[in-house]
Amino acid sequence: MTILGEYALWIALPVAIWGMALGFTGGRTQRGDLVLSAERSIYAVFFLLVLASAGIVAAFLGDKFEYLYVAGYSNREMEFFYKVTGLWAGQRGSLLFWALILSFFSSICVFQNRKKHREFMPYVAAVLQTVLAFFLIVLLFADVNPFERMAFTPANGRGLNPQLQNYWMTIHPPTLYLGFTAFTIPFAFAVAALLNGRLDARWIQLTRRWILVSWLFLSVGIIFGMQWAYRELGWGGYWFWDPVENASLLPWLTATAFLHSIQIQEKRGMLKVWNMSLVLLTFLLTIFATFLTRSGLIESVHSFAEDLKIAFIFLGFLGSVLAGCVVLILYRLPKLRSENRIESFVSRESAFLFNNLLFLGAAFAVFWGTIFPLVAEGVTGQKISVGPPFFEKVNFPIGLALLTLAGVGPVIAWRRATKRNLQKNFQIPIGVGLLVALTLWVMGARHGLALVTWSICAFVVTVIATEFWKGTRARARIKGEGYAVALYHLVTRNRRRWGGYIVHVAMVMIYFGFAGAAYNVDVRKHMLPGDQLEVVSPFGHTYTLTYEGLSVSIGKGQRNLLWQAIATVSVEKDGVRQDFLTTEKRQYVTSAQLMTEVGVASTIQEDLYLILAALDDVDGVIAADSQAQGIDLQVLVKPFVSWIWFGGLMLALGTIIALWPNADPRRAAVRPEPEPEAEATPAPAMAGAAD
Amino acid sequence: MMKHGRFMVGLVGVATVVSYLIWTGVSETMVYYLTPVELMARVEADPTFHDIGIKVSGQVVPGSYARVKGELLHTFIVRDLVDESITFPVEYRDALPDTFTDEVEVVLEGFLRTDGVFEAATLLTKCGSRYEATPEDLAG
Numbered sequence: 001m002t003i004l005g006e007y008a009l010w011i012a013l014p015v016a017i018w019g020m021a022l023g024f025t026g027g028r029t030q031r032g033d034l035v036l037s038a039e040r041s042i043y044a045v046f047f048l049l050v051l052a053s054a055g056i057v058a059a060f061l062g063d064k065f066e067y068l069y070v071a072g073y074s075n076r077e078m079e080f081f082y083k084v085t086g087l088w089a090g091q092r093g094s095l096l097f098w099a100l101i102l103s104f105f106s107s108i109c110v111f112q113n114r115k116k117h118r119e120f121m122p123y124v125a126a127v128l129q130t131v132l133a134f135f136l137i138v139l140l141f142a143d144v145n146p147f148e149r150m151a152f153t154p155a156n157g158r159g160l161n162p163q164l165q166n167y168w169m170t171i172h173p174p175t176l177y178l179g180f181t182a183f184t185i186p187f188a189f190a191v192a193a194l195l196n197g198r199l200d201a202r203w204i205q206l207t208r209r210w211i212l213v214s215w216l217f218l219s220v221g222i223i224f225g226m227q228w229a230y231r232e233l234g235w236g237g238y239w240f241w242d243p244v245e246n247a248s249l250l251p252w253l254t255a256t257a258f259l260h261s262i263q264i265q266e267k268r269g270m271l272k273v274w275n276m277s278l279v280l281l282t283f284l285l286t287i288f289a290t291f292l293t294r295s296g297l298i299e300s301v302h303s304f305a306e307d308l309k310i311a312f313i314f315l316g317f318l319g320s321v322l323a324g325c326v327v328l329i330l331y332r333l334p335k336l337r338s339e340n341r342i343e344s345f346v347s348r349e350s351a352f353l354f355n356n357l358l359f360l361g362a363a364f365a366v367f368w369g370t371i372f373p374l375v376a377e378g379v380t381g382q383k384i385s386v387g388p389p390f391f392e393k394v395n396f397p398i399g400l401a402l403l404t405l406a407g408v409g410p411v412i413a414w415r416r417a418t419k420r421n422l423q424k425n426f427q428i429p430i431g432v433g434l435l436v437a438l439t440l441w442v443m444g445a446r447h448g449l450a451l452v453t454w455s456i457c458a459f460v461v462t463v464i465a466t467e468f469w470k471g472t473r474a475r476a477r478i479k480g481e482g483y484a485v486a487l488y489h490l491v492t493r494n495r496r497r498w499g500g501y502i503v504h505v506a507m508v509m510i511y512f513g514f515a516g517a518a519y520n521v522d523v524r525k526h527m528l529p530g531d532q533l534e535v536v537s538p539f540g541h542t543y544t545l546t547y548e549g550l551s552v553s554i555g556k557g558q559r560n561l562l563w564q565a566i567a568t569v570s571v572e573k574d575g576v577r578q579d580f581l582t583t584e585k586r587q588y589v590t591s592a593q594l595m596t597e598v599g600v601a602s603t604i605q606e607d608l609y610l611i612l613a614a615l616d617d618v619d620g621v622i623a624a625d626s627q628a629q630g631i632d633l634q635v636l637v638k639p640f641v642s643w644i645w646f647g648g649l650m651l652a653l654g655t656i657i658a659l660w661p662n663a664d665p666r667r668a669a670v671r672p673e674p675e676p677e678a679e680a681t682p683a684p685a686m687a688g689a690a691d
Numbered sequence: 692m693m694k695h696g697r698f699m700v701g702l703v704g705v706a707t708v709v710s711y712l713i714w715t716g717v718s719e720t721m722v723y724y725l726t727p728v729e730l731m732a733r734v735e736a737d738p739t740f741h742d743i744g745i746k747v748s749g750q751v752v753p754g755s756y757a758r759v760k761g762e763l764l765h766t767f768i769v770r771d772l773v774d775e776s777i778t779f780p781v782e783y784r785d786a787l788p789d790t791f792t793d794e795v796e797v798v799l800e801g802f803l804r805t806d807g808v809f810e811a812a813t814l815l816t817k818c819g820s821r822y823e824a825t826p827e828d829l830a831g
Binding site for chain 2: 163233234235342345350353354357358361364365368369372373376382383384385386387389390393394397398524526593594595596611613614616630632634
């Protein structure tokens with residue numbers, strides 16, 4: 001099975017190159033047989049990559065430790081689940097997994113369009129095969145072949161790093177890869193449009209769902225990563241501005257900008273060059289993110305390898321794609337002229353443009369901060385670096401401006417907003433925002449940044465809630481429906497618009513949670529069994545924590561676990577007994593390091609977060625009498641953290657609503673020039689009815 | 692009726708503000724990233740180099756680690772990766788990452804006090820081999 005997989009990987013490369021060549025030739029010569037062959041080659045590559053991946057999984061399950069990759073990430077004792085997910089546990093496997101997902105998405109795309117949009121498909125197939133061929137070349141020639149065998153067979157493997165033995169860690173990378181790879185489809189259509197000259201909004205309409213799917217997986221993948229950091233890394237944070245975190249944020253920022261700017265092209269025929277550039281930039285950044293994760297170019301806790309060969313191959317590919325696309329855009333420049341111009345400074349177009357500028361500004365700042373050490377070293381020979389303070393200083397103001405626009409954009413009029421439009425839509429929300437700030441101030445909140453954030457949150461929520469309320473009420477009156485039914489019909493009639501609003505609310509929830517960090521409480525204490533500790537939370541709750549003792553057990557429950565020491569803490573909140581919390585240190589067979597497991601009690605207000613910071617020991621031996629075992633306990637109280645995770649769910653919900661297929665047949669058939677949607681301008685009929 | 696001028700002013704304004712944020716952000720928060728040898732040379736040449744925020748990477752001297760109970764205060768000695776004679780003591784007040792052992796390579800951010808103790812505000816561990824096994828590792 002594994003040998004078969006290895007051969008499959010070798011066969012996939014010529015097939016991909018074949019498909020690439022036929023796609024480009026077929027597109028130019030309009031020869032249907034060549035195009036068909038190019039499209040079928042995509043199915044073939046997918047099939048071959050399934051075989052290759054199955055080969056790796058089989059090697060994991062069969063404990064084939066002669067394979068370097070298997071020996072590095074597995075051992076005989078590992079659970080079935082982690083053996084299967086070993087496919088993407090390390091660099092070699094993840095690159096194969098990346099290619100597998102891309103070929104899967106490519107196959108879906110080719111299948112969906114087997115009878116439609118034939119003017120795009122030859123080039124789409126060619127571009128997809130180019131990207132696949134690139135990843136196959138990396139896999140086969142950059143010393144990262146997952147099928148590499150050693151001259152000897154070790155008796156057992158090293159096993160998986162215990163930090164990666166976590167539910168979130170097994171789903172976080174594949175979710176991000178789904179997001180990264182799905183964006184290749186819009187990119188392929190964009191290049192196809194540049195090649196075939198159909199430069200209206202068609203390529204955008206055809207790939208709108210792919211863009212949303214990609215954005216959904218990127219967003220969720222990032223949030224899974226935060227969840228993992230919060231639960232597993234044991235320092236109470238969820239974001240560290242680590243290069244690899246930044247690398248996943250970069251394409252998210254540009255993709256979010258793109259999601260907004262394509263609406264201007266669809267509605268007003270503007271920003272064509274801009275959108276082409278954004279799709280190209282986002283695609284390059286997804287590759288850059290993969291590259292940054294998988295090469296040790298920039299120091300990071302995530303960086304897997306420090307191999308320069310793979311860096312040169314990646315940079316070469318990024319450079320060629322960039323050069324090729326810039327040439328194509330310049331060549332097509334006459335056809336990419338705007339059909340309209342911006343009429344007013346105060347309009348939705350302009351709000352979207354500022355949104356785009358800010359997203360790109362944030363992306364540039366994050367990019368610059370991430371590569372700054374490299375640039376500084378290259379230019380001055382001096383190693384200089386910037387850390388979290390830099391990213392926070394730059395991104396907090398930009399982030400707040402973007403949050404404000406999330407409230408402005410949805411209701412400001414297209415083309416030109418009148419004074420009346422502004423007054424009607426913003427008077428009340430601004431009032432609510434100010435009122436919230438004032439109330440919080442009176443209640444004793446003094447952290448400026450948090451106050452501003454919560455105030456803007458209130459503004460945005462009021463704007464969007466008012467929109468929902470007006471629309472629902474108007475519909476209920478006109479159609480005589482109940483409010484729940486009216487709301488349902490309102491949303492399903494224009495999923496894209498209302499789904500988008502739900503995503504805006506989700507972002508408000510996430511910001512709301514972020515701002516809670518301003519009120520984190522951090523207490524440390526050395527404790528003996530029976531000792532008590534009182535912690536007062538920002539909400540005025542008093543937690544009385546009693547350290548009950550430490551129980552040490554030898555290798556129970558989980559395989560590969562050598563021992564675990566569990567500290568039990570009983571919790572009273574305002575005098576009321578709560579569930580016990582435990583926090584532990586673990587030692588795995590597979591790693592010299594200790595692992596800390598934190599204990600978290602989460603409520604909608606705040607998280608109580610316990611860290612077993614250290615165990616008393618004498619020369620590495622802990623006390624035999626567990627009643628005398630002292631520990632260092634770190635207690636954090638973290639307000640509103642759970643809002644970030646709820647926000648993530650809400651974001652997924654809104655995006656799914658936006659990309660759900662519309663039952664309405666009028667919209668299923670895409671016309672070259674779409675009619676402006678009736679509800680795109682803020683529903684004059686409804687607003688009228690609401691007055 | 693294009694108010695092109697006003698619009699461009701807005702765009703240029705946003706671009707300027709973002710650039711300004713990046714520029715001041717870098718100049719106010721950047722830190723030198725040095726090896727212990729470089730750090731010692733700097734301090735020798737220029738005593739005002741104490742108390743300046745820097746980042747330094749080195750290796751924890753095996754056996755030098757100690758903990759002060761209850762305060763989450765960790766002390767250890769770091770030496771240069773090449774010239775092992777260059778060392779300095781470190782104080783770090785926070786929970787240690789799980790990857791910390793008393794022989795690991797660390798990246799510290801903080802400053803060198805005039806008493807010669809490096810006060811670390813952040814501590815990262817560097818383990819290139821943590822994720823990627825080589826045949827030599829597996830044979831041993």
